[in-house]
Amino acid sequence: MRRVLIANRGAIAARAIETFRTLGWSPTAVAAVSDPQRLHTLAADGCEYLEGAGLAQTYDHVGRIVEAARACGADAVYPGYGALAEDPALPEQLAAAGIAFIGPTAGVLAAAQDKDHAVATADRLGLPVLPHATGSEQIAALVKEIGLPVILKPVTGCGGLGVRIVHTGAEAEEALSLMAADAGADWYAERYVERGHVVGVTVAVDAAGTVHPLGERESLLVDGSMKLLEASPVQGVAAELLERMRADTAKLVTGMGLRGVATVEFIVGAGRHYFLEVNGRLPLAYRMCEAQTGRDVVALQTELAQGAVFAPGSIRADRDVHCLEARLFITPAADGEPGRITSLVLPPEPGVTYNCALDTSRPVVLDNIVTQVLACGDSRELAAGAVLRAVEGSGIAGVAHCAEEIAVWLRGSGIVPERAGSQALGV
Known part of the structure; x- marks a missing residue:
C-alpha cells in the first residue's frame, strides 16, 4: 500500500x-x-x-x-x-x-506565485492585463500615469494577504514611504477596478495537455481578502465574455506547461475582463466543482499527478446545477488571544452540507473559518435560500464571525425570495 x-x-x-x-x-x-x-x-x-x-x-x-x-x-x-x-x-x-x-511542478508554481511574472506571462500569451508595476519607483510612476485608485499586493503573496487598495494621494504617499523603508519586501501594483466582478475558472489539465472544465464561479460578497459568498454558474457576466475567459484560461495553463488542477481568476469591469492571478492548487470552492462534475477533485488531482489522460469531453461541468457557498470566517480577537467555540450548532437543512472539523472542547488558535456552508439546487434562488436558512439557524458562540454579515447581504440582495430563512441567527 x-x-x-x-x-x-x-x-x-x-x-x-x-x-x-x-x-x-x-x-x-x-x-x-x-x-x-x-x-x-x-x-x-x-x-x-x-x-x-x-x-x-x-x-x-x-x-x-x-x-x-x-x-x-x-x-x-x-x-x-x-x-x-x-x-x-x-x-x-x-x-x-x-x-x-x-500538484504542479516547482517551475510552474514559481511562475504562478510571482505576480509580476504571472502577469507578464499572461500578457505574452495574449490575455488582457491591467496597467501594472513592481517596485516603489515604478509604482510611483504608475500612479502618476494612470491615477488612483490602485491595488497593492505582495509580489509573492498568498490568499489575498497584505492586499491594500489605495484611493487617495495621502494613502499613496504613505504606502510608497512604507515600501521604500522595507527594502526586503517586493510589491506589485495594478489599476483597481471599481465595482469589479471577480470570476474564477477552474480546470484540470491532463498529461497530454488537454484542458477539462471543472466549472466557474463568481464572488458575490467579499470582505477585504476574504470571499464570504461564491456562486456558480456565473450569472453576473455576459455569456460571450465568460466564454472568452474560459478560452483565456486554457491558453494560459497550457502556455505555462501546467499539469493538474488550477484556477485562473479574472476581474470584470465595464464589459471587459482582465487577468488577475493563477493558482495551481485545490480551490477553496472545490466542493462546488464536485457538485457540477460528479468528480472527487482530490482523487482527480492524484490521477493527474500519476500521468492520467482523459478523453476530451469526458469531464463535464453541469451548469444546470446551481451552487452557492458561504464561508463563516472567524473575526480575530482584538487582543490576539486564542478563542474557544463554546457552542457550535449547524442545523440540518435539505440540500446543504457543511465543511467543518473543529473541536469545541479545545481552543481555536490557527483556524480562520468555522465552516463552509454549501447548498446546491435547481436555481440560484433555491440554493441561496437554503444557505440563508442554514446561516441564520446556526448557533456559534465564543468567537466573533461573519454569519450576520452574510445573512444581511443575502436578505438585501434580491436573490432570496421574501420570507425565506428562519431569522434566528445564532450568536
Missing part, C-alpha cells in the same frame, strides 16, 4: 484522508505540537508532529513537512490548499528526497 502525507489540517485534511483511503492509499496526518485542534488526525493511519508555533513554523514550513514525509516513509505528499500548496520549494525539496508531489 502506498503511503501519502496529508500536509494540511482541519476540514481539508480530514477530507483528503477520506479520499486517499478510498483510493487504497495509507494516509498519514501532520499536527503542530502547538495546535490544540487535531480532529483531522483521527482517521489517519498515523501522525507526524511538527515543532514550532504558528503556521509559518509548522504546517507551512517546507523543511518540516519534507522531514515528516521522510519520517513516515511517504511515497507522496498532498498539500490541499493554502500557502504550502503554492510554495515551489516544496515540490523541489520533495523531488530531491525522491518523494512525489501531488
Whole structure:
C-alpha cells in the first residue's frame, strides 16, 4: 500500500484522508505540537508532529513537512490548499528526497506565485492585463500615469494577504514611504477596478495537455481578502465574455506547461475582463466543482499527478446545477488571544452540507473559518435560500464571525425570495 502525507489540517485534511483511503492509499496526518485542534488526525493511519508555533513554523514550513514525509516513509505528499500548496520549494525539496508531489511542478508554481511574472506571462500569451508595476519607483510612476485608485499586493503573496487598495494621494504617499523603508519586501501594483466582478475558472489539465472544465464561479460578497459568498454558474457576466475567459484560461495553463488542477481568476469591469492571478492548487470552492462534475477533485488531482489522460469531453461541468457557498470566517480577537467555540450548532437543512472539523472542547488558535456552508439546487434562488436558512439557524458562540454579515447581504440582495430563512441567527 502506498503511503501519502496529508500536509494540511482541519476540514481539508480530514477530507483528503477520506479520499486517499478510498483510493487504497495509507494516509498519514501532520499536527503542530502547538495546535490544540487535531480532529483531522483521527482517521489517519498515523501522525507526524511538527515543532514550532504558528503556521509559518509548522504546517507551512517546507523543511518540516519534507522531514515528516521522510519520517513516515511517504511515497507522496498532498498539500490541499493554502500557502504550502503554492510554495515551489516544496515540490523541489520533495523531488530531491525522491518523494512525489501531488500538484504542479516547482517551475510552474514559481511562475504562478510571482505576480509580476504571472502577469507578464499572461500578457505574452495574449490575455488582457491591467496597467501594472513592481517596485516603489515604478509604482510611483504608475500612479502618476494612470491615477488612483490602485491595488497593492505582495509580489509573492498568498490568499489575498497584505492586499491594500489605495484611493487617495495621502494613502499613496504613505504606502510608497512604507515600501521604500522595507527594502526586503517586493510589491506589485495594478489599476483597481471599481465595482469589479471577480470570476474564477477552474480546470484540470491532463498529461497530454488537454484542458477539462471543472466549472466557474463568481464572488458575490467579499470582505477585504476574504470571499464570504461564491456562486456558480456565473450569472453576473455576459455569456460571450465568460466564454472568452474560459478560452483565456486554457491558453494560459497550457502556455505555462501546467499539469493538474488550477484556477485562473479574472476581474470584470465595464464589459471587459482582465487577468488577475493563477493558482495551481485545490480551490477553496472545490466542493462546488464536485457538485457540477460528479468528480472527487482530490482523487482527480492524484490521477493527474500519476500521468492520467482523459478523453476530451469526458469531464463535464453541469451548469444546470446551481451552487452557492458561504464561508463563516472567524473575526480575530482584538487582543490576539486564542478563542474557544463554546457552542457550535449547524442545523440540518435539505440540500446543504457543511465543511467543518473543529473541536469545541479545545481552543481555536490557527483556524480562520468555522465552516463552509454549501447548498446546491435547481436555481440560484433555491440554493441561496437554503444557505440563508442554514446561516441564520446556526448557533456559534465564543468567537466573533461573519454569519450576520452574510445573512444581511443575502436578505438585501434580491436573490432570496421574501420570507425565506428562519431569522434566528445564532450568536
